[in-house]
Amino acid sequence: MKSTVDERRCVGHVRCHALAPQVYPLDEQGYAAPGERAVPAGREAAAERGAAACPEGAISLHR
Amino acid sequence: MTTFDHYTTGYRDNWQRIADENLARCPVARSDAYGGFWVVSDHASLSRVIRDDETFTSTHNMADPSDPRQGIVIPPNPMLQVPMEFDPPIYNAYRRMLNPYFSPTAARAMEPFVRQAVDAFLDRACASGRIDFVRDLGNPVPALATMRLVGLPLDDWETYAEPMHGIVSFPAGGPEYLRCMAALQQLGGALGALVPRLRTERADGLLSGLCRATVDGKALPDGEVVLIALLVMQGGVDTTTALLANTLWWLDEHPAQREQLAGKPELLEHATEEFLRLFTPVPALARTATKDVTLGDQEIRAGDRVLMSFAAANRDPAVFEDPGTARLDRFPNPHTAFGLGIHRCIGSNFARSWFQLMLRGVLDRMPDHRIDRAAARRNESIGIINGFVDLPATFTPGEPRGVELPR
Numbered sequence: 001m002k003s004t005v006d007e008r009r010c011v012g013h014v015r016c017h018a019l020a021p022q023v024y025p026l027d028e029q030g031y032a033a034p035g036e037r038a039v040p041a042g043r044e045a046a047a048e049r050g051a052a053a054c055p056e057g058a059i060s061l062h063r
Numbered sequence: 064m065t066t067f068d069h070y071t072t073g074y075r076d077n078w079q080r081i082a083d084e085n086l087a088r089c090p091v092a093r094s095d096a097y098g099g100f101w102v103v104s105d106h107a108s109l110s111r112v113i114r115d116d117e118t119f120t121s122t123h124n125m126a127d128p129s130d131p132r133q134g135i136v137i138p139p140n141p142m143l144q145v146p147m148e149f150d151p152p153i154y155n156a157y158r159r160m161l162n163p164y165f166s167p168t169a170a171r172a173m174e175p176f177v178r179q180a181v182d183a184f185l186d187r188a189c190a191s192g193r194i195d196f197v198r199d200l201g202n203p204v205p206a207l208a209t210m211r212l213v214g215l216p217l218d219d220w221e222t223y224a225e226p227m228h229g230i231v232s233f234p235a236g237g238p239e240y241l242r243c244m245a246a247l248q249q250l251g252g253a254l255g256a257l258v259p260r261l262r263t264e265r266a267d268g269l270l271s272g273l274c275r276a277t278v279d280g281k282a283l284p285d286g287e288v289v290l291i292a293l294l295v296m297q298g299g300v301d302t303t304t305a306l307l308a309n310t311l312w313w314l315d316e317h318p319a320q321r322e323q324l325a326g327k328p329e330l331l332e333h334a335t336e337e338f339l340r341l342f343t344p345v346p347a348l349a350r351t352a353t354k355d356v357t358l359g360d361q362e363i364r365a366g367d368r369v370l371m372s373f374a375a376a377n378r379d380p381a382v383f384e385d386p387g388t389a390r391l392d393r394f395p396n397p398h399t400a401f402g403l404g405i406h407r408c409i410g411s412n413f414a415r416s417w418f419q420l421m422l423r424g425v426l427d428r429m430p431d432h433r434i435d436r437a438a439a440r441r442n443e444s445i446g447i448i449n450g451f452v453d454l455p456a457t458f459t460p461g462e463p464r465g466v467e468l469p470r
């Protein structure tokens with residue numbers, strides 16, 4: 001599974017990171033690190049919860 | 064046309080009903096108060112307004128009161144809020160400069176300080192068996208933490224917190240409000256006097272950082288350094304207080320949930336979001352339309368003022384199932400209590416952390432407290448902040464832990 005954080009939408013609510021810190025690391029601004037990255041194995045459920053928690057709909061998950 | 068006026072006591076006492084009625088009947092409504100404005104209640108329209116900063120500007124033209132762009136408060140704030148009342152592209156440069164001071168890492172680093180402050184203030188009350196959760200905890204802890212964040216002498220916290228607290232609990236433009244505004248301007252003067260030294264000497268805190276920061280390659284003028292510091296203090300000092308007070312008031316009414324929360328600390332993460340949704344400490348803020356646009360079934364004209372009711376959007380049944388009910392484990396919970404879009408509350412990481420540390424402290428150290436509901440007093444007006452002035456409680460006296468205030 002891969003996650004993509006859309007940096008045009010992310011405004012740093014950090015709900016994703018609060019629920020899945022290993023899946024959604026932060027950048028130096030304290031926002032979710034933008035772009036595509038692989039979801040660590042075994043963290044798929046956390047990745048989904050983190051994506052669902054984003055109030056800006058900035059995160060998409062895909063194969 | 065309605066007479067929606069968010070500063071009246073009628074609104075304060077009936078805001079949930081008013082929000083629910085607006086959501087059901089006129090999610091985008093016209094009010095004739097304060098020269099006329101739109102009230103946006105539904106989650107979808109509010110999200111659209113707050114995310115479209117080109118069509119709905121935050122700009123506040125202080126120099127020309129005939130310019131309809133009068134910032135994010137209705138009626139307009141007499142002081143410019145930098146950079147909250149700026150738009151992109153320049154806004155983004157300010158926000159990037161400020162963000163690192165407010166990151167989750169910064170909030171975590173401050174936790175020991177806040178925990179110590181909570182324990183010290185609870186120590187002062189615990190042997191007597193009486194506490195006022197606003198005056199003795201909810202107001203001082205965020206005030207002290209904000210002073211620390213800004214880098215001001217901690218001993219002076221009362222001088223700063225008093226007018227900040229006053230300014231949000233009285234109706235905008237009224238005599239008490241104006242007195243607090245004058246005190247605030249005086250504080251601005253005191254902050255300004257610190258700037259020249261901080262331009263050359265390095266010190267801890269945001270104020271010193273602002274004195275050395277560049278935005279778009281230029282140093283910040285003295286006036287902006289002061290306005291940014293004042294905005295952070297206004298944001299920091301009373302909002303978290305209001306969240307704590309409303310939560311304790313509600314838990315006093317719901318002993319089963321209180322017990323649940325005390326026994327299961329891991330509930331607090333989701334419960335915090337639910338309390339933010341239900342109590343929405345900052346009930347509404349405004350924008351100005353820059354062009355004609357259709358919103359819901361209403362035609363908004365360029366120059367119209369638009370009030371975004373976060374309080375109403377947080378009760379929108381299209382987004383929140385059974386919105387009037389507190390579900391401490393509600394998920395997902397896309398509430399708007401911190402706003403949405405680029406101006407999203409920069410202090411949200413601190414707010415969550417301070418709130419949780421204060422609530423934990425109360426639940427741990429005063430587990431049997433009862434609020435004196437007859438003596439509790441809400442803010443006279445909740446137009447700016449939905450909070451309490453007094454929230455007295457009694458509990459079985461406990462042993463102080465011997466914790467001093469942090470310095």
Ligand code: HEM
Nearest residue numbers: 147298299302303306344345400401402406408409410414
């Ligand atoms: C529960 C507590 C809080 C609530 C409900 C709250 C609410 C809000 C809201 C709704 C906004 C958005 C303004 C807009 O869109 O125009 C905002 C912005 C802001 N808040 Fe908070 N706030 C809280 C705590 C704090 C704290 C603790 C601080 C400082 C330490 C703070 C500092 C600010 C600042 C500086 C802004 C302006 C951000 C910008 O425009 O870039 N807030 N807050």
Ligand code: SF4
Nearest residue numbers: 010011013014016054
């Ligand atoms: S929750 Fe959404 S907006 Fe917030 S940091 Fe994560 S991706 Fe960004």
